[in-house]
Amino acid sequence: MDTIRTKTSSESSVIMTELVLPNDTNVFGNLMGGRLMYWMDIASALAASKFCNSPVVTASVDNISFEAPIKLGNVVYIEARVTRSFNTSMEVHMKVWGENLQTQVKYKSNEAYYTFVALDANNSPIRVPQLKTETDEEVRLYDGALRRRQLRLILGGKMKPEEAQELKALFS
């Protein structure tokens, strides 16, 4: 019998710390969005891989809004953890901050959701553990995951808006 494993969100937690170097910046001396999304992809892939103990590939990235530019020489913190798993996929939530170590000003850069699919050695999707929530924050993220998934499916052309019950409720 195939018992379904469960795992907690905290078991998937990854903290990444990076220093903004010259080649990471645009002409304003700010971290380029693309370089940040590269780091976020690795941080969240590691969180997903810790959760399912398999290699994973990036399936999708949700809308990201960059709030405050991160400056050359500042530090980037990325905290990533799985919020919910589906059959073979996992949603990972990230919070990203910048920090000026001299002034000790720490500022939020953005939040994001990346989704990953677990693969076996033959590149076929495989079952992942179910997520067991432990905190109110985790419950909130777990519950929102369905709505975000519907939005992904609609935006990816795989679901019709009128079928997205969770989303429809939002707009009426």
Place this chain on the structure above:
Amino acid sequence: MDTIRTKTSSESSVIMTELVLPNDTNVFGNLMGGRLMYWMDIASALAASKFCNSPVVTASVDNISFEAPIKLGNVVYIEARVTRSFNTSMEVHMKVWGENLQTQVKYKSNEAYYTFVALDANNSPIRVPQLKTETDEEVRLYDGALRRRQLRLILGGKMKPEEAQELKALFS
């Protein structure tokens, strides 16, 4: 008097071609999503910068869904062009393909929208030209830009779902 400049989408067109090298790939020998988003950020920033003739910074990235993995040694094509401009921001649409040059199989990887803000030398947002559509495809992208913008504002917490007239229509 401050006459408003207009520009066409084709004036902003950027074509980027990249080769997938070992360090761009995950354990499956596939291009990592983060590396691709890095290239897409540069391609779309160049398109936005060509459009407004100012430096730009990435403001947001819309939902991206990765359809087919791009393999080590394959080629990545990114076509980027501005679809619509607002006061100080521009939406850029990208199409991304992979190609195996040996088999000549060219496959779609994903489509995406990145948004940029134009800045002057003091890092203040500045007016950008208005986009003048030329083709049916451009009109379609131009019209959809309002709806995507509402979605961005809602997802970024800057608009309430019930105020998003364009989107509401979709769900009822």
Place this chain on the structure above:
Amino acid sequence: MDTIRTKTSSESSVIMTELVLPNDTNVFGNLMGGRLMYWMDIASALAASKFCNSPVVTASVDNISFEAPIKLGNVVYIEARVTRSFNTSMEVHMKVWGENLQTQVKYKSNEAYYTFVALDANNSPIRVPQLKTETDEEVRLYDGALRRRQLRLILGGKMKPEEAQELKALFS
């Protein structure tokens, strides 16, 4: 029977667009020649590989003269296409421009010819298609290819100057 395939130059066309980042520049803030030649090698290898649908290796690089420095933050455009094929090798011509997206000044950096050999899975040279010219420009490049090839052979010590009929004509 082994029919010889033909291909057009335009079927091999590759457009590469790159942004000059800090680590690409020398102390003057100009793109280093070596970094540009690296990008050119990839652009032209892709053009050759598109032409013959096999992997290729760089066989030689013709004299390159750098005319205008490309500045940090500017864009580099490389247009590459095959000009003529021989038994197992192909000559690729490239035009390289820089552009300041703010001032919209686009300036020529250099032109160059790289030569590639097509290899099979055992690293042995293989037959490549013949090039069929379509425009006057392509005919001009096709015709010049013989002369450049003689020069390559002489400079590589594989032909004696007095045997280079095409070149001799030039000097008398």
Place this chain on the structure above:
Amino acid sequence: MDTIRTKTSSESSVIMTELVLPNDTNVFGNLMGGRLMYWMDIASALAASKFCNSPVVTASVDNISFEAPIKLGNVVYIEARVTRSFNTSMEVHMKVWGENLQTQVKYKSNEAYYTFVALDANNSPIRVPQLKTETDEEVRLYDGALRRRQLRLILGGKMKPEEAQELKALFS
């Protein structure tokens, strides 16, 4: 009075040793020509800069013919030294070898000439020292420099073939 400094070729000598890493290689596991030309650009720029004690920029690269592929994990040796100086420019000659440290097989990859211009702080070309030859090999390289320079000027469209006395002699 402006006495002209002289320097020897050996005062400009630079030895560079690099290890071929995965990202430097093509699908055959061979060092990409473009990556090698990047290293050669830095090695020769350092030789030119040691010679004139000013920053330099790459002016041109002569025909390079790649003889033997350098494999992943092998070592690249580049020996660079100035062969002759003109008013504000210097020709640098390089020899490049690969070596398999396990089998101790050392093999020649190519020879090349890069030309550099010395610049002052305002980006204006400045006088460089004259080269004083010390060995027969250096005399041979010094004498050949004129002929190579004529070829560069012809190929760069700055001299007519019939004016190139040194070259004409070769072809008749």
Place this chain on the structure above:
Amino acid sequence: MDTIRTKTSSESSVIMTELVLPNDTNVFGNLMGGRLMYWMDIASALAASKFCNSPVVTASVDNISFEAPIKLGNVVYIEARVTRSFNTSMEVHMKVWGENLQTQVKYKSNEAYYTFVALDANNSPIRVPQLKTETDEEVRLYDGALRRRQLRLILGGKMKPEEAQELKALFS
């Protein structure tokens, strides 16, 4: 009056998580020691900089012994924190692990001490806060710092072995 600030070790804590990519590995597919030391330098510099709120430069690195190789595709964890400060310098201790996310085997790679000097905007060393220990482990690291410092001074030729009271005790 110049009151001396105090800070705790935990205020300097930095956690860095990196993924081992192809270009980070040697021919055995193991993370190269030099690449690891590069990441460790950044992790510990950030810890020192968080502690003193100034930019810092690496002054010295203590003996590092690499215990278990970290494989391609595995994760590297670096935990860094200041153990003791002197007038203008800080010692940072790091623990480094590798982890195979598939098998969940986490293994120790090494421990290390890097030392940093805090600099002001004129590149002059400046006073740093004093460290206040909070745990037994921190007391142990704090106490050992003197002995390690004597060893550094001896190995750096700035102290005679016979003057190193702390160390002498060890050997008799």
Place this chain on the structure above:
Amino acid sequence: MDTIRTKTSSESSVIMTELVLPNDTNVFGNLMGGRLMYWMDIASALAASKFCNSPVVTASVDNISFEAPIKLGNVVYIEARVTRSFNTSMEVHMKVWGENLQTQVKYKSNEAYYTFVALDANNSPIRVPQLKTETDEEVRLYDGALRRRQLRLILGGKMKPEEAQELKALFS
């Protein structure tokens, strides 16, 4: 019978020359210690590999003290050679200089010892040649190697201080 090969230190000699580029530097425009240790790891690994004609892995790094910062645009010289071999390991000594090519000021950055183990194709340690000294300097380095090895073993927790005869003599 297994005759033991001998090799000289000079047979292992490696000279590496690198240019300090923007991404190699910290906010002061100085070469980061970690980047230098990365280059030193490759230079010394090549020296060890030349000595034993096998692939090698970094076993340990001795205390390094950074004396003078190397500036952006300056040159780094690393000279590496094996000082002594043990059964399956080799100690490599390095001298590192920086040089400002404009002022011709060449300054010492640091000296260091890295230790490597030779491995066969199955990742098992293999016998390495014995080192035969040729100069007084080499004898001095050879003799000191035992003392440094004891220190490494003590610092790595593999020897008790009271057993280190060579070291004990130093402190009494």
